[in-house]
Amino acid sequence: MSLLEIKNLHASVNGNEILKGIDLTVNPGEVHSIMGPNGSGKSTLAQVLARRESYMVTAGSITFDGKDLLEMKPEDAACEGLFMAFQYPVEIPGISNAYFLRAALNAIRKYRGQDEMDAMDFLPLLKEKMRMLEMDERFLNRPVNEGFSGGEKKRNEIVQMAVLEPRLAVLDETDSGLDIDALKIVAKGVNAMRSKDRAMVLVTHYQRLLDYIVPDFVHVLVNGRIVKSGGPELALELEEKGYSWTEAEPAGARR
C-alpha cells in the first residue's frame, strides 16, 4: 500500500487558488523531489501536507497510510508519523531545545500508547542525533531556535526529524540559506535516515541539494500542477534549461 496518496488536490490561500489539481503517490522507502520556480505552489503543498489550517483544501483527497489526512489535526498528523522540516523554523523563547523535543516525542509516544520517555533515557538519544548533525551540546539547553544562525536552525530541524523518526518526512526548502559545508552535514543526516520503511518528499528550488540527496523521483511543479515527472536526471535537465521549457509540455506519465 502506498504511504501517501494525493488525488486531484486543489488548495487556496486567502481565496487564491495555488494548487490546481495535484496527483502524487509516494511509497515507503521512496524519496521524491518536488521542484519548481518561485510561486509554483511547492511550499503550499508542504504546508497542506502538514495540515496548516490557513491553507484551504477546496477539492481532492490526501490519504496517509490509508487514513484521511484532511480529517487530521496537525498534531494528529504528526503523531501518525508525518514530519515537516520548516523552511523558516520558528523561535520559542524560554523553552529549551531538549525540553521541547522530549515533550514532542512523548506526545507522539502517548498517542501511540507507548510509555513516556524520561529525561535520563532521552538525553543520550538526543545527544547522539546532535553529534550526527555536528551540533554542539550547548544547543541542548538553548531556547528553541532562538539566536540560531540560519544553518543551525536547519540542522536543528534534521535533529528533530532524527529523534522523532517519522514515516514521511517533508523537507521544505531545507537547502535554502545553507553554505556548502552545512549542506553536506544536513544531507548526511537525511541520508542516514533513508530506509525501506520511510519516505521523504524534498521540496526545493535548486538542483544543488539533489547532488547530495539523490531522489528516486523528481516532479516539476509549475503554476499549481505537476507538469513533468521523471528520475534524478530530470533535475539535471532543469538545472541546464531552467523551468520555462517544462511549462509548454503536458504532465508527465508518472504519477
Add this chain to the structure above:
Amino acid sequence: MSTTVNQINDLTQQEYKWGFVTSIDEDRLPPGLNEDVVRAIAIKKGEPEFMLEWRLKAYRHWASLEQKHAEPTWANVKYPPIDYQALSYYSAPKKKTELKSLDEVDPEILDTYTKLGIPLHEQKLLAGVAVDAVFDSVSVATTFKAKLAEVGVIFCSFSEAVKNHPELVKKYLGTVVPYSDNFFATLNSAVFSDGSFVYVPKGVRCPMELSTYFRINAQNTGQFERTLIIADEGAYVSYLEGCTAPIRDENQLHAAVVELIAHDNATIKYSTVQNWYPGDKEGKGGIYNFVTKRGKALGKNSKISWTQVETGSAITWKYPSCILQGDNSVGEFYSVALTNNYQQADTGTKMIHIGKNTKSTVVSKGISAGHGQNTYRGMVKILKGATGARNYTQCDSLLIGDKCGAHTFPYIEVKNASARMEHEASTSKIGEDQIFYLQQRGISKEEAVSMIINGFCKAVFKELPMEFAVEAQKLLSISLEGSVG
C-alpha cells in the same frame, strides 16, 4: 487570519475552579463604616489602646480623603464607584471557644482548605510548609508554630501578635506603609481584622518556607488583612502567599497591606500566587484587588525580593515596592500578570534608591487575552545620596488575540549622575506560526500555548520556590485554557 481569531475567542472558556462557598456560621458587623465600627473591631479583637488609637487616626484620615473624593483615579482601570457604606468590615467564622489545636477548627473550614489543596493537616505539613490560613478576615490556624518557636521565629496571626508581642507590633507597624499612605492603605489601617506576622530574630535562617492562604468566603464583605514581616540582622525568610475566593455576582473589595522590614544583612523573599475570582466571561463579579505592598531594605547589605504571579481578580492594583535605604541593599521584583476576559491589571513596582551602591532588578511579564487590559507601571527613583546605584528593568508584554491591550508606563527619576540604568521592553503577539510549529511536532494546541507562555514567563517562574512554580504554571494554563481552541 480567521483561525487565529477563532482560537483566541475560545481561549477564555475555562471555568473558575475555586468558586465554591462554605456554609459556616459567621460573626459579622452590619454594613457601614464609622468610628463605632472601628471601635467594635478593636473590641472584638481585644486590642490594646495603642491599636485603637492608630485605627481611629487612620479612619479619620480616610474619612477626610473620602469626603474629598481622593480615591486614586490615575490607574489605567475602570470600575463603578464603590459604596463603602454598603460593605461589612468584619466577618469571622463563629467559634465556640479558643482553639487549642487543629482538631478544634470547624471541619467545614478544614474541608474548604482541603478543596483548595492547602496542606493544613499536620501530616501533610511534613512537606515543610507552615501555613497561616486567613478565612475571610480571621486567621484560622497557624501550623508548625512550635517548631518555629524553637529557633525563635514568631509566625502567627496579626491578632495574636498584637496580644503576645505588642512591643514588636508597636515598633514596626506603619513604619513602611504609614496609615496615611494612600486611600486603600488608610482604609486598611482603620479596619484590618487580621493577617500574618513574622519575626525572624538575629542570625536565624528560617528553617522552612512560611505560607499564608487567604480566602474570601462571606458575601458583601471586604477583606482587609495586614501582613508584617521583620527580618532582624542577618536573618533570612521566604514567605509565600496564595489567594482564592468563591464565585459571587457582585464585586468584592480586597484591600490588603504588606510591610516588610529587613535589617543589616537580612533577606526577605516574598512570593504571591494570586488567584482571586476574576469574574465571569462577561466581566460580571470578581474581586477588586487593591493592595499596598512595600518593603524597606533598612540595613546595609539587606535584600527584599518580590515575586508575584497574578492571574485572578477582576481588577488588580498593586505595586510591590522596595525602599533601598541601607548601603549595598538590593531590591527585586519579578512579576507575571495575566488578564483574560474582562480582567484589568495595573501593576508594577517602585524602586527607591537611597543608600549607596544599591541595586534593583525589575522583570515584568504581562499577558493579555480576551478583552483583558494589562498595564505595567513602574518607577525607579535614584536619590541624590545613592551613589553607584544600578537598575535593570525588563518589561515584556504578550498579546493573545486582537481585543486585549498591553500598556507600559515606566518612570525613571535620577538625581545622582553615577547611576546606571538599563531598560528593555518588548511587546509581542503569540504567533500562529509558533503554535503550528509545536503542533507539527505532535504537541496539542492547548499544550503549545501553555508551553509558549511558560517560556515567556520563565525568568519569573525560576524565582518561585519549586512547588509554587509548578502551581503557578498550572494556574496559568488553567486561566488560559480554551482561549486558543
